[in-house]
Amino acid sequence: MTFEHILFSVEAGVATLSLNRPEQLNSFNAAMHGEVREALKRVRQNPEVRVLLLTGEGRGFCAGQDLADRNVAPGAEAPDLGESIEKFYNPLIRTLRDLPLPVICAVNGVAAGAGANIPLACDLVLAARSASFIQAFCKIGLIPDSGGTWSLPRLVGLARAKALALLGERLTAEQAEQWGLIYRVVDDAELRDEALKLARHLATQPTYGLALIKRSLNASLNNDFDAQLDLERDLQCLAGRSEDYREGVAAFMAKRTPVFKGR
Amino acid sequence: MPNTLVVQAHQATRLITLHRPHALNALTTELLGELADELQRCADDPDVRAVVITGSRKAFAAGADLNEMAERDLVGMLDDPRQGYWQRITQFPKPLIAAVNGYALGGGCELAMHADILIAGEDAQFGQPEINLGIMPGAGGTQRLLRAVGKSLAMQMVLAGESISARRALDAGLVSEITQPELTVERALQIAQRIAAKAPLAVRLAKEALLKAQDLDLASGLRFERHAFTLLAGTADRDEGIRAFQEKRQADFKGC
Numbered sequence: 001m002t003f004e005h006i007l008f009s010v011e012a013g014v015a016t017l018s019l020n021r022p023e024q025l026n027s028f029n030a031a032m033h034g035e036v037r038e039a040l041k042r043v044r045q046n047p048e049v050r051v052l053l054l055t056g057e058g059r060g061f062c063a064g065q066d067l068a069d070r071n072v073a074p075g076a077e078a079p080d081l082g083e084s085i086e087k088f089y090n091p092l093i094r095t096l097r098d099l100p101l102p103v104i105c106a107v108n109g110v111a112a113g114a115g116a117n118i119p120l121a122c123d124l125v126l127a128a129r130s131a132s133f134i135q136a137f138c139k140i141g142l143i144p145d146s147g148g149t150w151s152l153p154r155l156v157g158l159a160r161a162k163a164l165a166l167l168g169e170r171l172t173a174e175q176a177e178q179w180g181l182i183y184r185v186v187d188d189a190e191l192r193d194e195a196l197k198l199a200r201h202l203a204t205q206p207t208y209g210l211a212l213i214k215r216s217l218n219a220s221l222n223n224d225f226d227a228q229l230d231l232e233r234d235l236q237c238l239a240g241r242s243e244d245y246r247e248g249v250a251a252f253m254a255k256r257t258p259v260f261k262g263r
Numbered sequence: 264m265p266n267t268l269v270v271q272a273h274q275a276t277r278l279i280t281l282h283r284p285h286a287l288n289a290l291t292t293e294l295l296g297e298l299a300d301e302l303q304r305c306a307d308d309p310d311v312r313a314v315v316i317t318g319s320r321k322a323f324a325a326g327a328d329l330n331e332m333a334e335r336d337l338v339g340m341l342d343d344p345r346q347g348y349w350q351r352i353t354q355f356p357k358p359l360i361a362a363v364n365g366y367a368l369g370g371g372c373e374l375a376m377h378a379d380i381l382i383a384g385e386d387a388q389f390g391q392p393e394i395n396l397g398i399m400p401g402a403g404g405t406q407r408l409l410r411a412v413g414k415s416l417a418m419q420m421v422l423a424g425e426s427i428s429a430r431r432a433l434d435a436g437l438v439s440e441i442t443q444p445e446l447t448v449e450r451a452l453q454i455a456q457r458i459a460a461k462a463p464l465a466v467r468l469a470k471e472a473l474l475k476a477q478d479l480d481l482a483s484g485l486r487f488e489r490h491a492f493t494l495l496a497g498t499a500d501r502d503e504g505i506r507a508f509q510e511k512r513q514a515d516f517k518g519c
Contacts, residue, residue, distance in 0.1 A: 231443070234442065234443045234446055235443065237446070238443065238445055238446070
């Protein structure tokens, strides 16, 4: 499959997936969904990949659903948006959350609708200072999807989540950082470099262990304390069997820098 | 040696792994027959005290083999040897634990429900999709599922062909525990080995009494339980168990 709507490359353990419909602010249509799905499948199946960097081309990160797309355009019949979510958005969000490696999202510009919530399904979100997040759904009679109603209250609290979702106002990247919605704001000119630097670092780290960290923290939002302690026990049991743990301990004992293989 | 199974010994337990990787462990007649035979061997072997059955990471078993089924007409169905194999699996007298990862659908879900204890990996899926093919469950799916999860959910699964997640299966009481998928088999073996350390006769009669609870009215069930309980009074293991408790040491059960 050759890609028309995204750019995809793998280099030195870093897979970079950049949404590439800049004229439409990288909004999703069925074709772009298909390409993103294929790219994520390659990420999952390629043992060389140890980190995923998700970003967008042009001035926007992603404006959510392309409302001109025939799959959701209001025609003679009312469209079944539930079906569109079941088919496209939910699998995408689940995949990003479940990928057994760190996912970095570099939000290079406006992130609206589903585009504002896709970063929240990633693990580390960097945003350009000029970027902004808009829960635009309420302006067209919809609810935040792509996991937004789940992520927002957990990240910023119910009061702010409701304000964002009910008012649909533009949230600046700096405000998003202050609220704890994202990890870090960087200057526009430095976003790519910073994101790559982070990605290259993570590509040298114990990937399997990082995947378990990601799994445990994601699960913590649903588990009660006892269940989480049980999960820590089980995941540590798995982590303790990894090659990288042995290497980490050996390197520590020998006072040298560890060389991790991601296994 | 069986073709479609891998059998491994772990102390006093056996781990039986369904192994038809290219067909998501679809339950061919050959596989069912080999499983029934293997369980027979485990039943006959006094060194085996519990059995764990599992599939692959992706599928416990994703149903019956449709190619086989398509070839059977009404008369062929009547003479189907599978019926006998299922019966032999049902009659396995020792504790049977299913470690389920991935798909447990149709015959695979029914096989899992033949186990006494079900442990499921977090991404396991249980379902009876037979209805989608114009057929219905034929190896206990309409009976054991209803007893395990209640009427409404069983009806929804069987009539609409909808699968449920491991989480829902836990809530409904179909499975007793959910684990991280990498640990499902290990956890099942751990439970099996714990059971294997108990007095075999007590385990056997307790299993029988529990299964009676599904078929008998309460009064008859209680009567059966009392008889079984009384029988154990004649065993050396009962004396050993009580004495070990009094002497604050680990009991050493012999199975007599």
